Amino acid sequence: MSKKIIDHFRKFIEVEPKDEDGILDFFQMKTFAKKENLIDSNTRCKFHFFVISGCLRLFFINNKGIEQTIQFAIEDWWLTDYFAFENQTATEFTIQAVEKTEVMMISFQNQERLLLQYPKLERYFRLIYQRTYSASQLRTKYLFDFSREEFYHHFNDNFPKFAQRIPQHLLASYLNMTPEYLSEIKSKKRS
Amino acid sequence: MSKKIIDHFRKFIEVEPKDEDGILDFFQMKTFAKKENLIDSNTRCKFHFFVISGCLRLFFINNKGIEQTIQFAIEDWWLTDYFAFENQTATEFTIQAVEKTEVMMISFQNQERLLLQYPKLERYFRLIYQRTYSASQLRTKYLFDFSREEFYHHFNDNFPKFAQRIPQHLLASYLNMTPEYLSEIKSKKRS
Numbered sequence: 001m002s003k004k005i006i007d008h009f010r011k012f013i014e015v016e017p018k019d020e021d022g023i024l025d026f027f028q029m030k031t032f033a034k035k036e037n038l039i040d041s042n043t044r045c046k047f048h049f050f051v052i053s054g055c056l057r058l059f060f061i062n063n064k065g066i067e068q069t070i071q072f073a074i075e076d077w078w079l080t081d082y083f084a085f086e087n088q089t090a091t092e093f094t095i096q097a098v099e100k101t102e103v104m105m106i107s108f109q110n111q112e113r114l115l116l117q118y119p120k121l122e123r124y125f126r127l128i129y130q131r132t133y134s135a136s137q138l139r140t141k142y143l144f145d146f147s148r149e150e151f152y153h154h155f156n157d158n159f160p161k162f163a164q165r166i167p168q169h170l171l172a173s174y175l176n177m178t179p180e181y182l183s184e185i186k187s188k189k190r191s
Numbered sequence: 192m193s194k195k196i197i198d199h200f201r202k203f204i205e206v207e208p209k210d211e212d213g214i215l216d217f218f219q220m221k222t223f224a225k226k227e228n229l230i231d232s233n234t235r236c237k238f239h240f241f242v243i244s245g246c247l248r249l250f251f252i253n254n255k256g257i258e259q260t261i262q263f264a265i266e267d268w269w270l271t272d273y274f275a276f277e278n279q280t281a282t283e284f285t286i287q288a289v290e291k292t293e294v295m296m297i298s299f300q301n302q303e304r305l306l307l308q309y310p311k312l313e314r315y316f317r318l319i320y321q322r323t324y325s326a327s328q329l330r331t332k333y334l335f336d337f338s339r340e341e342f343y344h345h346f347n348d349n350f351p352k353f354a355q356r357i358p359q360h361l362l363a364s365y366l367n368m369t370p371e372y373l374s375e376i377k378s379k380k381r382s
Contacts, residue, residue: 068336070328070332081328082325082328083325115314119311120310122313123317129320129324130273130316132324133320133327134272135274136327136331137261137262141251141261144261145254145259176335
């Protein structure tokens with residue numbers, strides 16, 4: 001079982017070596033092939049995923065029948081549909097592997113049990129959610145404030161390696177533009 | 192000092208009566224007049240606000256020079272610019288009282304101290320952030336998926352009292368439409 005998640009906990013809190021195995025027991029490790037779905041839309045959202053290696057995306061089918069990607073998760077990031085996970089209901093989203101991806105996954109019940117048994121981890125998840133939420137709050141601002149071209153440049157300036165790593169049609173989907181429009185922006189000299 | 196915030200903690204965690212005063216010592220209570228700013232843009236985001244009574248909004252000035260509201264907070268809701276709060280940097284947002292509003296406010300340093308002294312509250316904030324983040328994730332979906340008219344109906348169906356309580360030009364700002372367009376939608380028979 002990968003201890004990479006324990007390393008990540010230790011960036012935020014102390015974890016005693018004697019607790020490592022007990023904590024890891026609550027998780028399952030699994031590898032998904034490129035384009036394999038971790039969670040299908042209209043099914044119960046059972047798991048919270050931590051990416052060990054690879055990349056995930058969360059998308060939904062919009063009212064034009066097109067896949068709209070709203071989030072990516074790479075190494076050391078968490079992902080799920082949080083509303084459906086917390087309420088253990090069906091999700092409107094699909095979570096899919098963008099490339100071959102290895103995850104640590106934990107069910108809702110196990111996450112609750114883990115936190116009751118190791119309450120120190122409440123702080124870890126509080127800090128993770130705080131950061132994730134703060135990023136989401138800024139992203140909402142960008143959605144209102146940026147043109148799609150500005151959004152691309154912002155993304156590319158802040159995450160240059162990531163912008164190159166992901167398939168360009170998925171980046172276009174995340175930026176709410178067609179792949180053709182993305183190519184056009186990239187080939188244009190920046191004004 | 193209002194114990195309403197302690198009541199809210201108790202919806203999620205146990206708080207022993209002997210700890211109440213010690214917890215409340217970390218907070219300041221303050222009342223803001225209608226349209227008064229709690230935090231101005233381009234100033235350091237010092238506080239996290241819990242609404243005792245009234246209503247707050249968070250907005251920024253968009254590239255057309257118009258106030259774009261992206262969040263409201265009513266009784267029992269928390270609000271700040273989380274990125275600027277966590278990093279103790281200047282915010283790009285303004286937080287303003289929509290009506291006369293009484294808040295409990297806590298500085299970043301005090302929130303950290305509070306959580307170190309009463310680690311049980313980590314669970315409370317973890318659950319609060321988890322819910323806030325899950326709402327934000329769904330809102331991102333709506334921003335992509337709903338027409339502005341659908342967004343209004345969704346908001347009105349889910350928060351009917353709130354949709355009536357806030358000034359209509361602010362509701363229009365939140366829904367990213369002009370007040371005139373909002374009136375038009377409201378006067379139209381729903382298709």
